[in-house]
Amino acid sequence: MNRRLYDKLIFEHSRPGRSGYSLPRNDFDRHVGELPESCRRQEPPALPEVDEPTVVRHYTNSSTNNFGVDTGFYPLGSCTMKYNPKINDALAASRSIAALHPFQPAETVQGALEIYWELQRALSEIGGMAEFTLNPFAGAHGELTGLLVIKAYHLSRQDAGRDTVLVPDSAHGTNPASAAVAGFKVVEVKSLADGTVDVDDLRSKLNDSVAAMMMTNPNTVGMFEKNIPAIAKLVHEAGGLMYYDGANLNPMLGIARPGDMGFDVMHINLHKTFSTPHGGGGPGAGPVGVRKGLEPFLPNPRVVKKDDGTFDVAFDNTSLGRISGWLGNFTIYIRALAYILSLGSENLAKVGPLATLNANYVLNRLKDLYLLPIPGPCKHEFVFDGLKDKSTGVSTLNVAKRLLDFGFHAPTIYFPLLFHESLMIEPTETESRETLDSFIEAMRRIAEEAAKTPDVVKEAPHDTPVSHPDDTEAALHPITSWQDLCAAQK
């Protein structure tokens, strides 16, 4: 990627009279100008006017300011930044899907519906669930959908008093936010010193207002919740359901299924475990699976297989309702299904162990220099509480920024909130030993620098196109558009 910033905005390439499109000739007699004046825009929108080569060069140059999985190692904890296979993208670009309108009759989209169905079945097998909906657009949207399934279930039993969701205090902020958006109160459950759920604290918070307990497993610090059968039993006895946040599903591939652990509802981030690209923030997909008995509550529309083997789109009145315009981010499903089929049953089962091996390898090679608050073995990821030597004044933020100079993306920092200097590393199974070794070497060198020349680390990054952006100024006087920039320059 760039070491010097390509800093132009497309608006700065704009010259009146230029354009970058081609359209069929218009040989119709009538045009928008005949709409009443009160309906029409008087001034054209202030969009840039740019020719095609300029657009291509601008965005190509801009892309080289960016770091992606294809650029280098991305050990971002809890994000599972694995390799995104190219064949998946090639298949997703299929013209036979691109042209399909969502409201086409089912008999004209049988191939698309079959893709949805096959992926739904494969995820059900991997999750140990009865059925999946693929409709949710992202992990957070999946959480919301899963919680609404739970709400609809309790309401169907005339059990309307269940207004509370339990969330471990180590959970990501999205869990409580999703619960709040679904209209639940949130009660935190304490963690023990090893990061796992405090079962006694859980017991004290269970009552007939509890709708569900939300968990990841392994949890946020990369530890398997070995008390999970007991936890599930307690929650079920109190009348609540168990929700599995699939953010950390990757290390469980080939090892154990959430359904077998006692979870009733789960979501999967296809852009984590199933290799679909993050796209700088989306589009993702957050399919939601349910155990037998909860299928009627899944969102509309649903894809169903009829007795004659053909597929249809159905709307069910027991459903929690509609949570998306149609069936979700369809091209993501093509990628995820292609990933599952290209690995096949046997290789899919190796994903978890290899991801776990990579994480433990890095952990063991760095734990003499970085503080490991919870001893391994970890699963797919682990958390350091900053450098072991606390006398240097070098923070986790400094370490993260210094890593950028060495050509690595930073790990997740200051999460989980259980430790002051959290540095969360997830290497994934698609990284080679050589890549891990060079990362380990960089981390060791940073520790050495922290001891000998701490300012080099504290002032990092040095070699990136941008260094130390002023976040405070950005929040104090927000400039969020070209229009704001122009006004500020005046």
Add this chain to the structure above:
Amino acid sequence: MSDHRYFPHTPEDVSDMLKACGAVSLDDLYSDVPEDLRLRNPYALPAEMSEKELRDYFDKLGDKNRRMVCFAGGGYYDHYTPAVVDAILSRSEFLTAYTPYQPEISQGTLQYIFEYQSMMCALTGMEISNASMYDGATATAEAMIMAVNSARKKRRVLVSATLNPAVAEVISTYARYHNVAVEVIPEHEGVTDRAEFEAMMGAGDIAGVIVGYPNYYGIVEPYDGWADVCHASKALFIMNCQASTLGVLRAPASLGADIVCGDAQSLGMPLNYGGPYLGYMCTTKALMRKLPGRIVGATTDRNGQRVFVLTLQAREQHIRREKATSNICSNQGLMALHTAVYLSLVGAKGLKEINDLGYGGLRYLADGLTATGRMHLKYPERPFINEALFVVDDPLTTDMVLKATAAEGILAGVKVDENEILVAVTEMQTKADMDRYVSIIKNIEL
């Protein structure tokens, strides 16, 4: 251990790495997983496929789909995607990046989001846009929640009967579980009933009012003065707008909208059987801190360069947890890039030409269909833009229209009921396609 191309590990790597971990086997790393939870049998899934086999598999599935000449809209429109858009979106620096948490190595993503935000402000006339949301329906549901949060204690929202029904359904799902009461303002001859709207506002406990622009029937409703009625009782005026038409329609900001949201699919996003599309959401500076989702802002770095960062993050779920404005973590990243590239290419002039093609084509088709004596515009006097509601005259039915055209590879529109169909035209359908559509209708045997 494995020779699959996605796994770099040689058997030697595995044994060396295990040694470094003080383990003998991979299983040792899972000693904390209770035996009775372990996966007992291999996944009941197919064996691995080679790339060639994968292509064959998906080709076969592709053959089971039928590409049609698409006169269907209903919120999703068949527009042309310039080749440049696909080329830029496939650049892996964009495609394989995560959310831009590290601005030092994410200026590419941050910059296009900033451009996207600017372009959405230009189209809507609003002061601030977020970095995008999932789709138009969820963005509008989030706007409803934003109105309720802004109003603090009011928990009633009005939705026009002419709003796209799929959007209205998603709003009611979010509302139902959020303890918000949604009431429908009835329609009158294809537009929202203004007298009913004012009467419903009378109670003074409405947090927000949501309307469609153009509405579900493609009609450009006159919303002059509606915002004033809303503001008089401290309700937010929320306009769900079809992005492409904003190139020619009066900007929602000039109608006093507080939130403008909707789907940007019509900006050349492939239909892709339902997605990915993009939900956009814009608002005023006054409401900036209530806006859900990510926002990119400009600032400077220590070398004085203009750079971009995620800003106003204190609103978000990773900080506010259960008190966040929304649970959304990401945006529709790559589709925001699509929008920025598309609008850079097409510009204001291209958008106008695209709308002219749709409007001119729809008028041409309407004339042809009307001349058959079997279909006619339901609201010929209302201003419509690229989509219109047609009545299918007895004894012909909507299903007969759809079936007869489908036999010739034409998707005639979106069925509204037995005798009503929504028909949309874009730059994608030719005059010859429309002539064929008309002649099929003329020749249906009754």
Add this chain to the structure above:
Amino acid sequence: MLYFLPTHEYARIEGNVATIGISEFAAHQLGNVVYVDMPEEDDEVTKGEDFGAIESVKAASDLFSPVSGTVIEVNEALVENPRLVNEDPMNNWIIKVEMSDPSELESLLTPEAYEKVCEAEKH
């Protein structure tokens, strides 16, 4: 007279008016304040309930009212320059409230008791 809540808001009492802001300790913990979300004049506030929020770049906290009553003034200077809270939180107050129930003061923390709360949080 000066009182505190354990959530770090102070109330300085003059007659029937409580001047409310956040403590030095809280201002330091938050870091650079970038925005203060304040109520409007004439709004009612309730003891122990939130009346606004204060944001720094990477944190946000609700502001809880130490007393019940009616807002009679908001510190408009914080709109333009929220960093005043960092510079001198005791003088750069956030709102002034006409108290409806002065007996509520009895349950608030004295400066000495508040000091102990801060000590405990440092560890």
